[in-house]
Amino acid sequence: MSDIAIKLENISKQYRLGVVGTGTLSHDLNRWFARIRGKEDPTLKIGQSNQLAEAGGDYVWALKDINLEVKKGEILGIIGKNGAGKSTLLKLLSRVTGPTTGQIKVNGRIASLLEVGTGFHPELTGRENIFLNGAILGMRKSEIRKKLDEIVDFAGVAKYLDTPVKRYSSGMYVRLAFAVAAHLEPDILVVDEVLAVGDAEFQKKAIGKMQDVSKDGGRTVLFVSHNMASVQLLCSRGVYLENGMISYVNRTDKVIDKYLNSSSKTVEKELSLFNRDIKINNITFLNKYGKKVTTLLSGQKITIRISYTANTYLKKVIIRLIFFNSNREFLFICNNYHTNEPFDNLENSGSLECDIDKLPLNSGSYHIDIRINSDSKMIFDKEQAISFDVISGDFYGTGKLPAIKRGVLVEHRWKIQQNG
Amino acid sequence: MTENTQNTISENWSMIIKPKRHWFDINLKELWQYRDLVALFVRRDFVAKYKQTILGPLWFIIQPLLTTLMFVVVFGNIAKLSTDGLPKILFYFSGIVGWTYFAESLKATSNTFVTNANIFGKVYFPRLTMPISIVISNLVLFAVQFLFLILFMLYYYFFKDVNIHLSLYTLLLPVLILITAGLGLGFGIIISSLTTKYRDLTYLVAFGVQLWMYVTPIIYPLSSINGIYKKVILLNPMTSIIETFRFILLGSGTVNFNQLLYSFIFMIVTLLLGILLFNKIEQSFMDTV
Numbered sequence: 001m002s003d004i005a006i007k008l009e010n011i012s013k014q015y016r017l018g019v020v021g022t023g024t025l026s027h028d029l030n031r032w033f034a035r036i037r038g039k040e041d042p043t044l045k046i047g048q049s050n051q052l053a054e055a056g057g058d059y060v061w062a063l064k065d066i067n068l069e070v071k072k073g074e075i076l077g078i079i080g081k082n083g084a085g086k087s088t089l090l091k092l093l094s095r096v097t098g099p100t101t102g103q104i105k106v107n108g109r110i111a112s113l114l115e116v117g118t119g120f121h122p123e124l125t126g127r128e129n130i131f132l133n134g135a136i137l138g139m140r141k142s143e144i145r146k147k148l149d150e151i152v153d154f155a156g157v158a159k160y161l162d163t164p165v166k167r168y169s170s171g172m173y174v175r176l177a178f179a180v181a182a183h184l185e186p187d188i189l190v191v192d193e194v195l196a197v198g199d200a201e202f203q204k205k206a207i208g209k210m211q212d213v214s215k216d217g218g219r220t221v222l223f224v225s226h227n228m229a230s231v232q233l234l235c236s237r238g239v240y241l242e243n244g245m246i247s248y249v250n251r252t253d254k255v256i257d258k259y260l261n262s263s264s265k266t267v268e269k270e271l272s273l274f275n276r277d278i279k280i281n282n283i284t285f286l287n288k289y290g291k292k293v294t295t296l297l298s299g300q301k302i303t304i305r306i307s308y309t310a311n312t313y314l315k316k317v318i319i320r321l322i323f324f325n326s327n328r329e330f331l332f333i334c335n336n337y338h339t340n341e342p343f344d345n346l347e348n349s350g351s352l353e354c355d356i357d358k359l360p361l362n363s364g365s366y367h368i369d370i371r372i373n374s375d376s377k378m379i380f381d382k383e384q385a386i387s388f389d390v391i392s393g394d395f396y397g398t399g400k401l402p403a404i405k406r407g408v409l410v411e412h413r414w415k416i417q418q419n420g
Numbered sequence: 421m422t423e424n425t426q427n428t429i430s431e432n433w434s435m436i437i438k439p440k441r442h443w444f445d446i447n448l449k450e451l452w453q454y455r456d457l458v459a460l461f462v463r464r465d466f467v468a469k470y471k472q473t474i475l476g477p478l479w480f481i482i483q484p485l486l487t488t489l490m491f492v493v494v495f496g497n498i499a500k501l502s503t504d505g506l507p508k509i510l511f512y513f514s515g516i517v518g519w520t521y522f523a524e525s526l527k528a529t530s531n532t533f534v535t536n537a538n539i540f541g542k543v544y545f546p547r548l549t550m551p552i553s554i555v556i557s558n559l560v561l562f563a564v565q566f567l568f569l570i571l572f573m574l575y576y577y578f579f580k581d582v583n584i585h586l587s588l589y590t591l592l593l594p595v596l597i598l599i600t601a602g603l604g605l606g607f608g609i610i611i612s613s614l615t616t617k618y619r620d621l622t623y624l625v626a627f628g629v630q631l632w633m634y635v636t637p638i639i640y641p642l643s644s645i646n647g648i649y650k651k652v653i654l655l656n657p658m659t660s661i662i663e664t665f666r667f668i669l670l671g672s673g674t675v676n677f678n679q680l681l682y683s684f685i686f687m688i689v690t691l692l693l694g695i696l697l698f699n700k701i702e703q704s705f706m707d708t709v
Contacts, residue, residue, distance in 0.1 A: 091706070094544055095437060095544035096541055096543070096544055096706055097706040099438075099439050101439055102439065103436055103437060104436070105433040106435040109434070110435070112544070115542045119543070120542045121468055123467060128463070128464075131460055132457075132461075135456050136457060141456040141459075162473075321472060366433040
């Protein structure tokens, strides 16, 4: 028996653009005519890859030639920008729609959580909905009955079990829905970003459950998310989709790196900011491997490199990087005066580097003001010299981040002191 | 190359998702595995329907009663159409009860894909569970109406001295229900499969069913029709159902086993065609709906 849970072979998926309805009949006839002459489907030739921006033809490839193997017990993270084909891939895997070409081989029962609470009916009670939802997800009545207590316990809705779910708070609703799905015990679980909803407590439970499922049960999980923190924590391997094609498959951290770098927005700026004495040519961010990155990740080791050219030798240079969030709320300062690392003599050209071991920023947009003094004289001052984006990363090593996206992240520990 | 060699060591895959399904690749075993879901859908329909209303299940009966009343006035009293010697209320009501089951099953199943696009787009389960559960839910509705029909029959038998013949033929009732359900389901899923692409059909269904009713002996007995019209009406698979339904309960009309066999075969063919088409569409409809 092989240890492969899912094998995708040359999977492609084509969608038709524009208004469905007009012209379908003529297209159908066209296709049918081509088929009886033994020719290729004429509508299948258009487009090389999924370029949503410049969609010329009527058809677009949402996925193109995907080949992938997922091992049993593996948690595979699927990342990519909007429109990269993540959701389409999940739809194919959960059999909501079929592929245009290729085939998917699956070993074991597959269950998908593209949206929790599918098929919940507001008029039915919690108990009735557990049974209905469970049955929709493929469980037998007897199976659900066996798990009922566990499900109710996990969701924490015991008191309201015989109340119609329309009276539930939205939190209870989501908890109940996830509880049913989580107790489904499939061999392969396909999860979309559903976990983004619900409070922190519930997210913790959900992520914990998914880890249990994979560790104890040896089950396979396919996880699609924009939240790098949970991908980093959960997944051992990652797949980076770009324009409907697999761009990179590797260990999670490498794939996330790749994803961050390919961000189309370039941060590197030609700066011609100078007064008489110094000119800053550009500012770049480097990751721990010394590679340029364009988008940063919370908790990542980062180096900010500022290359300059100067007219003269500069003495006693003090440089300050002042970090602000997008509301221009002050966050923190990196100053070589405070760290006792003054640059006493600067060559005519070179670069200054500032290492931040653990970027203490939550996801969001930020910018930096730069001030440089030489010999106690201000020689450079630029507000919003550079701006950059941060994506939520695994700062605390727990996969969790505060929901409040303001301020900074501080590393800390908790312990307990008992009295007596 | 390594991939190819791996392929030759063929593994036991529990499922293979392919682009185009074969016409006859119908997974009835899977449908059977989901039988609990059918039961739960039926329950959901029933609970949801009457929980939101004041009169509850009474609505099941109000519509056919009012229709009967209207038929009595318009076709019975004004147009003075024959009712084969039966009390007008019994004649029309029995026809309407039999017809309603067919018509409601057809109408409700005919937009399976469109009304359930949301849930179908999120999770996979055998799509056929949906129309099947609709037909079974409608059976509940039929049962309630049938109960009222029996109450009417008892009233006429005891208080109006109307002779009501029950015979061994009455045992045909389950067969009639089966054929009606099969026809409703068959036509319904054929239409629902086609509406995923050609939405025009949705508009056709409502009044198409209305027109169909007039070529079914509901407001007139088959015995009052002759010539070419009779031939056309006999082509309608519902004709023998309604005629037999009246005969086995009320004793009017006839049982024609050839006609009944025709309806049965018609039902089987429609149902098979429907299942094939539905099965074919099921896989790709999310992209066209």
